[in-house]
Amino acid sequence: xxxxxxxxxxxxxxxxxxxxxxxxxxxxxxxxxxxxxxxxxxxxxxxxxxxxxxxxxxxxxxxxxxxxxxxxxxxxxxxxxxxxxxxxxxxxxxxxxxxxxxxxxxxxxxxxxxxxxxxxxxxxxxxxxxxxxxxxxxxxxxxxxxxxxxxxxxxxxxxxxxxxxxxxxxxxxxxxxxxxxxxxxxxxxxxxxxxxxxxxxxxxxxxxxxxxxxxxxxxxxxxxxxxxxxxxxxxxxxxxxxxxxxxxxxxxxxxxxxxxxxxxxxxxxxxxxxxxxxxxxxxxxxxxxxxxxxxxxxxxxxxxxxxxxxxxxxxxxxxxxxxxxxxxxxxxxxxxxxxxxxxxxxxxxxxxxxxxxxxxxxxxxxxxxxxxxxxxxxxxxxxxxxxxxxxxxxxxxxxxxxxxxxxxxxx
Numbered sequence: 001x002x003x004x005x006x007x008x009x010x011x012x013x014x015x016x017x018x019x020x021x022x023x024x025x026x027x028x029x030x031x032x033x034x035x036x037x038x039x040x041x042x043x044x045x046x047x048x049x050x051x052x053x054x055x056x057x058x059x060x061x062x063x064x065x066x067x068x069x070x071x072x073x074x075x076x077x078x079x080x081x082x083x084x085x086x087x088x089x090x091x092x093x094x095x096x097x098x099x100x101x102x103x104x105x106x107x108x109x110x111x112x113x114x115x116x117x118x119x120x121x122x123x124x125x126x127x128x129x130x131x132x133x134x135x136x137x138x139x140x141x142x143x144x145x146x147x148x149x150x151x152x153x154x155x156x157x158x159x160x161x162x163x164x165x166x167x168x169x170x171x172x173x174x175x176x177x178x179x180x181x182x183x184x185x186x187x188x189x190x191x192x193x194x195x196x197x198x199x200x201x202x203x204x205x206x207x208x209x210x211x212x213x214x215x216x217x218x219x220x221x222x223x224x225x226x227x228x229x230x231x232x233x234x235x236x237x238x239x240x241x242x243x244x245x246x247x248x249x250x251x252x253x254x255x256x257x258x259x260x261x262x263x264x265x266x267x268x269x270x271x272x273x274x275x276x277x278x279x280x281x282x283x284x285x286x287x288x289x290x291x292x293x294x295x296x297x298x299x300x301x302x303x304x305x306x307x308x309x310x311x312x313x314x315x316x317x318x319x320x321x322x323x324x325x326x327x328x329x330x331x332x333x334x335x336x337x338x339x340x341x342x343x344x345x346x347x348x349x350x351x352x353x354x355x356x357x358x359x360x361x362x363x364x365x366x367x368x369x370x371x372x373x374x375x376x377x378x379x380x381x382x383x384x385x386x387x388x389x390x391x392x393x394x395x396x397x398x399x400x401x402x403x404x405x406x407x408x409x410x411x
Contacts, residue, residue, distance in 0.1 A: 009332060012121070012156070013164070016113035023109040024168040026102045031172055033099030035180065037092045038310035041303070106165060114160035118153055125149050125339060131347040134407065135372040142233075143226025144219075148342060151221065152335035159332035163325045170318040170325075177311050184307065185300050191290040192312050195283040196319055199276060203322040206272045211330030213268065217261040218334060224254040269327070276320045287312050361388035363409070370401075370408060378404050 013020060126149070174196075181189035231238060231247050238247050291305040363386040371377035378401040386392055394402050 009159075009329075009336065012117060012336065013113070013160070015120075016117055019109045019113035020164055023106045023113070023165045024172075026105040026109065027165060027169045028172050028176075030099040030102035030106065031169070031176055033095045033102065034314070035176065035311075036095040037099075038307045039180075040088050040092045040095070041306060041310070110165045111161055114157055114164075117160055118157040121156065121339065122149065122153055125153070125342060128343055128345075128347070132342075132345050133348045136345055138372070141222070141226040143224075143229040144222035145342070146229060147218070147222035147225050148335075148338045152218070152338050155328075155331050155335040156339075159328045163328045163332075166318070166321065166325050170315075170322060173315050173318055177315050181308065181311060184304055185294065188287065188290055188294060188300065188304075188308055192283070192287050192308060194286065195279050196316070199279045199283075199316075199319050200322060202272075202275060202279070203319075203326055206268070207326035207330055210265065210268055210272075210327050211334065213261070213265050214327075214331050215334045215337075217258070217265050218331075218338070220254070220258040220261045224251070224258045227251050227254050280316045280320045283316050284309065284312055362386065368408070370404065379408075 129145070129149075178189070178193070181192055227247075227250055231251070238244060287308055288305075291300065291308055294300045295302060295305060363384070365382060365384040368379055368382040369377050370379045378399075382405075384392075394405065396402050
């Protein structure tokens, strides 16, 4: 992928969107299968309570009666009630098993897509780092660059592998379950959905706070990694000047800052999960209380309440998970911004070089002016002529441009 096409999460998925669409379709089919199991259980429970197959599902009554008549010759005690329960259990197992296959396909396709995207991003970053101007590395922190190319890319991978499809799954669950709930009982359906808007709003508020805090934490980790990298690279210099204690204290300070920011992030997430669980369990309690009242009034059956509680669990916990999904998306946006800061850096521009023949060993520099900052040249109007076999010495104060001159000769 060319540099500049990673500006947002939608652009990052380029080339793999078909797999993500297939994963979401597999998720939709898995949900359809999973939705069937609670309905089957609803009718089975109603049959157990009422001891009357005729009150069961129209889709299950006739097959159960047929099985009962078929087996009655061999087993005189067999009746339609027993076979109805066995058939309900069999259909529930089949629906769950087929749903599990689609869940597997969802995970496989989303994993293939995310790994392909992340591999491409890593290779793009690595290739671009080789083409950046030399002055960029003089100002950049090597540890922070390592952090962006490893930890930030991994954060993107986690988001792309699970959360992209999870968002689609949550929306599909809500849109699919709501008509079923209202079809079974309107009053209980409203009771089942009354706290979901509050959970969603709370998740969004949490997302706005955690996004900024994650960026601070990520940058603190990058600074800590930078100190570690510098010490490992220059360990001989540190020991030569007996600076071990100073460097240990320096790393400990960076480590403390990272720990403090990370603890703030953990405390914020702890408050979110605690509050989200309170909302979710309160929603289940509301359904249970309203449903129990409806059973006493004779408006719904026990099986209907069971189906409501099952469907409630199907939607309330994914909605609760929106906080985690939004958190991961916030982290992914921050990580993508940090990687884009590398990708948007200008590459080194070199003047075209004519083909060289056999070198005579002569070096000639005429009126050379150069500066990393064009407004502050390091070398001004320098001319040198070194003949073949001639040896010269380049001397000067620190910062006068000796190393820069050698780098220019080596392009």
